Amino acid sequence: MSYPNFEKKQDANALYPGFISADESLGMESAEDVALARKLQLQHNNQYRTQAALDIGAGDVAVKAEGCYWWDVNGVKHLDFIGSVGPALLGLNNPFVIEKVKKYLDSHLITMDPLMLHQTTSAFSHNMSLITPYLSRTVLCCGGAEANETLLKMVRLAAYRTKKNKTRMLSTNNAFHGKTQATVNLGGKDKWRMWQGPDLPGYCHVPYGDWKAAEEEMKKGDIIAFFCEPIQGEGGINVPPDDYLPKMRELCTKYDVYFCLDEVQAGSCRTGYLWAHQYYGDKAQPDALSFAKAMSGSLVPTGGVLASEELYMAAYGNDETAFFHTATYQDNQISGITALACLEFMIEADVPGTIRANAPYFFDDLRKIQAKYPNVIKDVRGRGYMIGLEYGQNKNGDYYTVEVCKHMSVVGHVSTMFTINNDAVCRIYPNYWATKEDFDWALRALDEACAYVLETMGE
Numbered sequence: 001m002s003y004p005n006f007e008k009k010q011d012a013n014a015l016y017p018g019f020i021s022a023d024e025s026l027g028m029e030s031a032e033d034v035a036l037a038r039k040l041q042l043q044h045n046n047q048y049r050t051q052a053a054l055d056i057g058a059g060d061v062a063v064k065a066e067g068c069y070w071w072d073v074n075g076v077k078h079l080d081f082i083g084s085v086g087p088a089l090l091g092l093n094n095p096f097v098i099e100k101v102k103k104y105l106d107s108h109l110i111t112m113d114p115l116m117l118h119q120t121t122s123a124f125s126h127n128m129s130l131i132t133p134y135l136s137r138t139v140l141c142c143g144g145a146e147a148n149e150t151l152l153k154m155v156r157l158a159a160y161r162t163k164k165n166k167t168r169m170l171s172t173n174n175a176f177h178g179k180t181q182a183t184v185n186l187g188g189k190d191k192w193r194m195w196q197g198p199d200l201p202g203y204c205h206v207p208y209g210d211w212k213a214a215e216e217e218m219k220k221g222d223i224i225a226f227f228c229e230p231i232q233g234e235g236g237i238n239v240p241p242d243d244y245l246p247k248m249r250e251l252c253t254k255y256d257v258y259f260c261l262d263e264v265q266a267g268s269c270r271t272g273y274l275w276a277h278q279y280y281g282d283k284a285q286p287d288a289l290s291f292a293k294a295m296s297g298s299l300v301p302t303g304g305v306l307a308s309e310e311l312y313m314a315a316y317g318n319d320e321t322a323f324f325h326t327a328t329y330q331d332n333q334i335s336g337i338t339a340l341a342c343l344e345f346m347i348e349a350d351v352p353g354t355i356r357a358n359a360p361y362f363f364d365d366l367r368k369i370q371a372k373y374p375n376v377i378k379d380v381r382g383r384g385y386m387i388g389l390e391y392g393q394n395k396n397g398d399y400y401t402v403e404v405c406k407h408m409s410v411v412g413h414v415s416t417m418f419t420i421n422n423d424a425v426c427r428i429y430p431n432y433w434a435t436k437e438d439f440d441w442a443l444r445a446l447d448e449a450c451a452y453v454l455e456t457m458g459e
């Protein structure tokens with residue numbers, strides 16, 4: 001059967017004067033439209049977050065976006081070197097992914113029904129187990145915080161059966177794992193727990209990179225799981241010492257603790273490896289990992305957990321527990337086809353290899369700019385396309401971070417962004433399509449911004 005023509009029975013705008021139709025919202029392209037969009041967002045959404053983005057020269061309306069560029073309403077071309085804060089690693093509006101999503105929509109399958117079999121999500125999960133053979137089970141969801149919630153619940157349920165006297169989760173200072181109730185407690189920044197009342201019990205933190213401190217906590221015998229990011233993102237692009245993750249793997253095995261990696265930001269090829277922990281070969285294989293961001297293609301919210309057979313079965317391996325963690329959108333096929341297409345693109349376009357080949361050129365030249373402005377840029381760090389610049393302060397104690405970021409955006413037309421757990425650090429996240437010319441564009445904008453802040457803010 002096909003649908004009969006849609007019969008318009010009443011006019012939404014006549015009924016609710018000012019009602020904006022779907023077509024009208026998609027056609028907001030003039031300067032007036034942009035002003036309206038800004039007004040509406042300030043009025044009806046998160047006003048102060050919107051204002052904060054406007055303050056650093058972001059928060060514009062993109063009328064078109066492709067590869068690593070977007071165009072504003074005046075036709076000005078901008079270089080996107082923040083990638084929607086991670087998701088756009090495969091490029092803005094990647095045509096390969098869009099084609100698969102369109103094909104899916106044209107196929108008229110059922111997207112949401114939780115009881116149906118799902119061709120796309122089961123294929124994606126199967127592929128994941130081929131690529132990450134030590135993690136055979138996938139639980140899908142719609143974002144990074146939800147993925148970590150899923151994982152927290154999984155290890156608690158599993159521990160209830162297999163590690164009876166254990167109650168606490170161990171995480172790292174300055175970590176960021178999302179902003180739900182449990183994940184702000186798992187995260188290592190007090191700021192995100194303010195005004196929430198007492199902290200949830202059962203979470204503790206040790207310095208990132210310090211395996212001895214982690215071992216001291218584990219010796220107490222009540223740690224269920226150790227959570228950490230392979231490279232801390234929001235904490236300031238902190239790359240741990242090379243022996244840290246392999247050592248944590250060993251300690252987790254020794255003390256019977258689940259080793260859980262939050263690969264939401266560093267994973268999905270960002271660091272030049274499909275999973276950031278694969279940088280260590282087979283020495284840092286987790287019992288589970290969470291993913292999101294770049295596996296969404298910056299198109300459809302997607303996230304999930306990959307878990308070992310043993311962990312997953314300890315949590316959900318019988319008829320009763322099978323229903324403990326279900327959700328309407330969990331296995332939705334629009335996220336499924338998106339993630340599947342992203343994964344296929346990552347492999348067939350050799351996204352990790354491309355990043356490993358190109359990143360050294362950019363890092364080298366960033367370090368040359370650091371050498372030119374040593375008081376402005378204190379450090380250049382990261383791996384692959386996960387890059388952080390740590391800024392210094394002038395004699396009044398003001399960090400150069402925001403002003404550099406703003407100048408790069410407003411004058412240089414290069415989008416970057418600071419990290420939310422570390423005021424000193426700004427990140428630069430190129431995407432797969434970036435060329436040498438694009439890297440040079442960003443380097444020029446950074447050079448000019450550093451000269452500008454020295455002139456205006458002083459040393």
Ligand SMILES: Cc1ncc(COP(=O)(O)O)c(C=O)c1O
Pocket residue numbers: 143144145146148176177178179229233234262263264265266292293
């Ligand atoms: C490491 C890490 N985990 C979890 C999250 C939360 O993801 P989401 O914003 O999709 O909830 C983020 C977001 O920046 C992240 O960087």
